[in-house]
Amino acid sequence: MSRISKPEELMKINYRPPKTGWMDTPVEFRRGTWLYAAKPKSLEVLELPNPREWSPEEEDWKLPENWKEILLQGLKERLERFRSLKLFLDICVRCGACADKCHFFLGSGDPKNMPVLRAELLRSIYRRDFTTTGKILGKLVGARDLTVEVVKEWYYYFYQCTECRRCSLYCPFGIDTAEITMLGRELLGLLGCYPDWTVASAANCYRVGNHVGIEPHAFRDMVEFCVDEIENITGIRVEPTFNRKGAEILFIAPSGDVFADPGIYTFMGYLMLFHEIGLDYTLSTYASEGGNFGLFTSHEVMKRLNAKMYAEAKRLGVKWILGGECGHMWRVIHQYMDTMNGPADFLEEPVSPITGTKFENAKSTKMVHICEFTADLIRHGKLNLDPSRNDHLIVTFHDSCNPSRAMGFFEEPRYILKNVCRNFYEMPENTIKENTFCCGSGAGLNADENFEMRMRGGFPRANAVRYVHQKYGVNLLACICAIDRAALPALMDYWVPGVAVAGVHELLGNALVMKGEKERTTTLRGEPLEGKGKREGEMEPGKDDA
């Protein structure tokens, strides 16, 4: 026996986690890692079942008496309705190709965040109750009984998935765990188990028109505030209109751009651009939200919120809709709108009134992404840009999950960025474009109480930013999503201090030379514009190093 005891013995603590199988490792609701329960009034607004006061931390979740029956019936209906669900549950061969691709697994180290295990949470119940082998062989073939513990586990892990679809990229069968999460959440919803953050936002949007729950006059007031700020900076008073019938275009942005910092600067960029090109557009105080938290709630709620934008376009008699820098709004438009509420036959196929470009990709939805619209303007030489006004910034671009993986939208924002700033560097290839890492706060996870979990999930993204920050001195992370603009600043503050976050149109607003403007002395953020021009060691305009 050695004279010195082993440190592990001395500490009398067990460093190694227990080696229980995933089915036998129950969920522990530790604060900072889960979402508060939805308030009854939000469920009532959306006519969702089982409104009640409850908390995931408590033993009793106050489920309906026949909860099991409800869940199994719900699963049965969805298996019949969504062929993809049945397919995804049947064909996984557990090859593990997706296992290490989820940012939540990478950041948390929790194996149940491997996409294959996340799906297995639902698949094990499917096997038990809907397949013959599962009914007979049970655990031997990965089947298990539906218990209250399983419901809790679903709530914990289906809200640790940002529905980002990174995993599906690597699956040889194209199994999309995001879809499984969506349906898992829907099933939980049948029991009234929703988080407050998503349902309160969806209820606000349904009732008032936006997630924040800001009434029309306050919305208008905030836009006026932007107008004042723009005037201070440029000397030009832009004049947006509200609910104006007969306008050519209805512009809808995510509401985060109107109320939150730093989204508001992006909003100022939009207004400046529209003024400069003389766009005939209107804002709506009724459709004052581009985002759609219904996507994170249920197919029905998503449909209802999406319908609102089109109803407003119809009421105002516009020709088509222009949409702001948002993530999941575009997932809904691009992947669901057409079969859900479309085709929007009462609108016209979008054509840029400035360049004449037909946006054929938006033929059916009649809704154009602002980055496509702006990139087209730049391409046709319609904008006078002075990128040196962004010389204080060394920029990289974060591809938001939804525009990149749900739309294949990579080049337009980059094209704009390279025209409005002179220092641009890409992050490593396996962390951008279709391989992009999620911000860790999407799909309704960006609530305050979930902060630690978000820091875990966002770590792989932050780690790539850290690399370009150290290597090239990157100090600005540009993005085209309002949730990113809300979530990434905190992520950067924790993991990569010294990197700010901005929308692409904020940088455009800085660079846009407006007719009749006074000499700019500050950026849209009010930061002084010091000595323009090229600094030592910097690259040539428009050149991309990556």
Added chain:
Amino acid sequence: MKLPQVLTDRKPEIIARWFHLVVSTYPPDTAKFLLQEKDPFANPVGQALREGLEGIYEGWLKGVSEKELYPYMDRIVRIRAVQDFSPSKAVGFVLLLKEALRQELEPEIKKGHVSWEDLEYAYSLVDRVQLLAFDVYAKCREELYEIRVKEIKNRVQKLWERVNKEITGEVRPEDTQ
């Protein structure tokens, strides 16, 4: 051979053992992944552990100041401070260096190249590093709370500025911070 020489010569082995022990504080499937995946962006935690442990060990060996050790310690503790660890487990990975030293040096002691007293002395130096880990942990947790508060403020930041502007006619500097 003197202890410092052994610790220098055996650096790769000791760090590898330490890394292995630290990685084993994660569930087995995760540990396997952290060990195997070498791409720094595909395996950010594994990469941070590698960089951090190596930096801490080298600094420890040279007896550098805490300030110089700090970034390496921060690289690891910042991650463990938000993962599913209790505070003691989040920082206890430092003590596993003792275990790594013992495992690696036991044969040397048996051969009489290194004495038990030497090893005990090395252990006491590890304790100093352990204390730094506590400081870093506390700092990270503090930052988390500060950032949370800032984030909540930013969410409706512009509404507040607007309201205050209406009341006082100006944007107060404290509203824009």
